[in-house]
Amino acid sequence: RKEVEQDPGPFNVPEGATVAFNCTYSNSASQSFFWYRQDCRKEPKLLMSVYSSGNEDGRFTAQLNRASQYISLLIRDSKLSDSATYLCVVNRRGITGGGNKLTFGTGTQLKVEL
Amino acid sequence: GAVVSQHPSWVICKSGTSVKIECRSLDFQATTMFWYRQFPKQSLMLMATSNEGSKATYEQGVEKDKFLINHASLTLSTLTVTSAHPEDSSFYICSASGLAGGSTDTQYFGPGTRLTVL
Numbered sequence: 239r240k241e242v243e244q245d246p247g248p249f250n251v252p253e254g255a256t257v258a259f260n261c262t263y264s265n266s267a268s269q270s271f272f273w274y275r276q277d278c279r280k281e282p283k284l285l286m287s288v289y290s291s292g293n294e295d296g297r298f299t300a301q302l303n304r305a306s307q308y309i310s311l312l313i314r315d316s317k318l319s320d321s322a323t324y325l326c327v328v329n330r331r332g333i334t335g336g337g338n339k340l341t342f343g344t345g346t347q348l349k350v351e352l
Numbered sequence: 353g354a355v356v357s358q359h360p361s362w363v364i365c366k367s368g369t370s371v372k373i374e375c376r377s378l379d380f381q382a383t384t385m386f387w388y389r390q391f392p393k394q395s396l397m398l399m400a401t402s403n404e405g406s407k408a409t410y411e412q413g414v415e416k417d418k419f420l421i422n423h424a425s426l427t428l429s430t431l432t433v434t435s436a437h438p439e440d441s442s443f444y445i446c447s448a449s450g451l452a453g454g455s456t457d458t459q460y461f462g463p464g465t466r467l468t469v470l
Contacts, residue, residue, distance in 0.1 A: 344395040
């Protein structure tokens with residue numbers, strides 16, 4: 239089983255739609271959670287961190303359910319510029335105490351269309 | 353702030369040659385640098401973690417003699433792909449974490465280096 243699992247998509251949605259992505263992680267020792275955005279042939283860029291209480295940043299809302307080991311991202315009023323791959327990322331301490339390690343999901347591709 | 357650069361952006365080389373990729377933190381001191389590899393339509397896979405002044409820690413399945421990592425200063429880490437073969441063609445991305453004004457756990461990513469081995 240992969241450490242971080244996501245539906246690869248693609249999700250094709252019209253401009254203005256609301257779209258949700260889900261992610262599950264297998265390591266219960268995971269400590270921090272993030273959503274990154276990656277454009278084609280570019281490096282990933284941090285979109286937002288995910289907190290247990292849920293958090294919102296403009297049109298983006300992220301939620302974390304530790305009991306179910308489940309993370310979600312909701313995008314409201316989607317724009318053409320939101321088209322990208324959204325990566326679910328989990329951070330856990332290295333087993334040897336050598337610092338944090340990020341584990342990336344394969345990403346969910348979003349295409350926003352006119 | 354917290355800018356990470358990589359050089360070169362892309363490289364094409366012949367099979368059997370060695371390629372060095374540089375990763376620099378431009379405006380902060382990176383105590384830890386990470387090297388990732390991403391094949392098409394796959395996730396980023398961590399290759400190794402390096403702390404300044406010490407040997408890199410490699411992930412399982414990554415050959416340390418093939419992927420040489422040097423982290424000699426707090427602003428520079430290099431990855432050398434030795435005797436590159438076509439299967440090493442990939443997108444190599446570094447990230448850096450350190451005292452960049454935020455959490456030391458935050459990783460800042462470089463723009464990546466696309467390696468094509470003919």
